Amino acid sequence: GLQARLGRPGTLLLERLRGVQRAQGGISPGDLRRLADEFGLPVAAVTGTVSFYADFAEGCRGQRHVRVCEGASCFASTGGQHIRDLERVLGVRRGTCAPDGSVSLQAVRCLGYCYDSPAVLDGGRPGTGQDLGGLLNGQPDADSGSALSIRTPPPIPYESRADPPVVLAGLLGVEGGWQVWPEVVTGGSPEQVSGEVAASGLRGRGGAGFPTAKKWSMAAGEPGPRYVIANGDEGDPGSYCDRLLMEQDPHRILEGLALAAFTVGARHGLVLVRSEYPLAVARMRAALAEARAAGHLGRGVHGSGFDFDVEVVEGAGSYVAGEETALMHTVSGLRGDARPRPPYPTSKGFLGRPTVLNNVETLAAVPWIVRHGGAAYARLGHPDEPGTKLVCLSQLFRRPGVYEVEYGVPLRYLVEDLGGGLRDGRTLRAVQVGGPLGGFLTPVQLDLPLLTKPLGQAGVPLGHASLIAFDTELPAAAILRHEWAFGAAESCGACTPCRVGTRRGLELAEQIDESGQPAGLLARQEPLLEVLDAASLCAFGRGVACAVRSVTRAYSDEFSRSSP
Ligand code: SF4
Missing domain, CATH: 1.20.1440.230 (NADH-ubiquinone oxidoreductase 51kDa subunit, iron-sulphur binding domain)
Structure with a gap:
């Protein structure tokens, strides 16, 4: 029936398309027909998928494929000059390939190196910083993409709070993962896990802020089979904490996903990682193999009766595909269009089945909550929004990076105390909070707290809560x-x-x-x-x-x- 047809290409179609493109530099009409036959689909359906995603649709792929970031931080740092310079140096315009197929240039938003803008990916090798030669020569190896780590700020007191902020050593820093899972899966109950997550007050960290425990209970109340998905499609320019989490602490995300699966009764999980993050794709896949080898995933996990396994899916270049209904389409091998809700994915998601979709930062908080108790987490942050948030500061700050802070801190604390103001004697003109669908605030508005409601009242959705600095140079x-x-x-x-x-x-x-x-x-x-x-x-x-x-x-x- 239609349902079977909808789910049929599944995650395999994107993989097959990527394989054809890597092998041949492009996808020909003959390839479309062949793949349509293979998957039992009309050619129009495969063509629709190919034409939707930037990775497949935009020009051909040269033997050397360079992706240049045109996200907001790179734009704020050069006004777009770095893209024009690259076009000149490489001899190709953005979105095109050299006639001899030697090189192609693709502009993307964003590569997730907003702390050292501008950025390029030369093949899979990142290059960042102001020096164009450095950009193209990249750095010695792909692992250098992890040079930055998530920091827990020193306890600098800020005025709107009686007590100094808590230093959160290890809460979302690199911790490893799988510390609570064996005990939970063998001796715990779904009710215990959902009770702790409910008590923590954890809400989605991807932007929408939906209560995590409520989402899980909605899916658990639907007839199975059910699915869980980690959303690693961090498309918002200015936010790169999800990339760092996936690269530096992938086991923690997998453990969070496993705990979600155990709670809602899912046997199959997916992690969608955007293609602009090749190192994150590799690290998540390596962690998955390690977790299977250690017996954390598979049939009858740790001798329990619980079966659970995970698949890591690479995206294909689409911002909207991070939206939950669009993401369900992407992992089904379809165009990543959003669709009206309801029905919500918790009742009709992946393959039309009840699905829990959580951002990777949300899932990374779950093992800590289960280990230390929901009440301990709820004591952090603000009564309206408990817990912590990873906040990314962009390149124009004197001390750019990812900081884990409690909800409720004033933006001025982030900009001045943690970020240290702007570098090189520049003058702050505005900060963009929460990415391209967030909003701009002027320096006089920085006493607003990092909270959804007051920022919303100022016309700025909190979104992913990261800050991009704009100086007085850019008109x-x-x-x-x-x-x-x-x-x-x-x-x-x-x-x-x-x-x-x-x-x-x-x-x-x-x-x-x-x-x-x-x-x-x-x-x-x-x-x-x-x-x-x-x-x-x-x-x-x-x-x-x-x-x-x-x-x-x-x-x-x-x-x-x-x-x-
Ligand atoms: Fe697509 Fe409409 Fe959403 Fe725009 S608002 S991204 S066109 S569904």
Whole structure:
């Protein structure tokens, strides 16, 4: 039936497409027909999948394939000059391949090296920093991508709190994993695990903030088979903590996923890792093999009656595919379009079955919670939002990096105490909080706390909570264009308000240059933003509207000055 058809290509189709592309540098019409036959699908279905994902659709692949980051931190650090320089040095335009097939250049958002922008991936080898020669020569080996580690900040007191913040040594730092799993799977109960997670107040760390225990109980209440998925599709420019977690502590994520599976009664789990993170894909796969060898996964785990195994799936280049309904399509081998909810994935997710999807940072917190108790976790952070958050600071800060902080700390503590202000004597003009669907705040707003509600009231969704610094060098018009360009490039196209609205918005923004905007042009954004806000099918369209509004608000003085 249709259901079988929907699930049929499964995770294998993306793998097969990637294999063909690696072997031949591109996917030909003959390949499409062959794969359609192999999977028993219409050619149009395979063509639809290929045309959706940037990795397959954008130009051909040269023998040397270079990916350059055009995410917000790289943009804030060079204004886009690094991409133009690379085009000149490599002799190819972005999105194209040299006629002799020797080299191709793909612009992506983002590579997850926002602490040392700009960044490239030359093959699988990362290169970061301001020196173009260094970018292309990369670093000695792929492992150097892990040079940065997650830091737990020193206990610097901040004013809005009576006690100094707790130093969270090891809470989300590198810990290993599998410390509670053998005991839980052999002697524990799903109710005990779900009780601790409920008591912890843990909410999703990927942006939506849904209560984790509630999501698990919704799926557990549906008839099986059930699935659990770790979302490692960290597409938000500015956030790179998920990459570091997957590279540096993959066992902890797998243990969190296993605990989720045990709680909801799932026998099969998936970890989706974006293709822009090749080292994370490799580390997750290596950890999976180690976990199987150690008996943490497989049939009758640790002599219990519980069977559980995991598959690591590599994404194919799509921002929207990180949205939960879109991600279900991706791991099913389909176009990564979002779809209306309900039904929610907890009742109808992967292969149409009840599925729990959690961000990798959320899952990484679960072993600690089960080991130390939900109440201990709930004592951290703020009563409205307990616990800690990994916050990434971008390259323009004096001390960029990932810091684990409690919810509720003022943004000024992150920017000034942890980040140390801006480097090289630059002046802070704005911070973008929560990625491209978050929002811009000015320096006078930095006393706002790292909490969903107060930031939401200021028109800024907390999102993944990471901060990108913008200095006074970059004009407001360029930032506005960057925001609309992101919306137009990453819209999945499933609904008209977002597909058309983001392109019209970009056309408008392209007419606003640094020397002054034609009268009334900025005001013409407003009807577009209203439609995006009211009629978009998923949170992406609404997020673009919110982000664009925040740019015009944060830079209102500059925009009004440039009006004739
Ligand atoms: Fe796709 Fe944008 Fe519509 Fe979401 S709002 S479904 S991303 S077109």
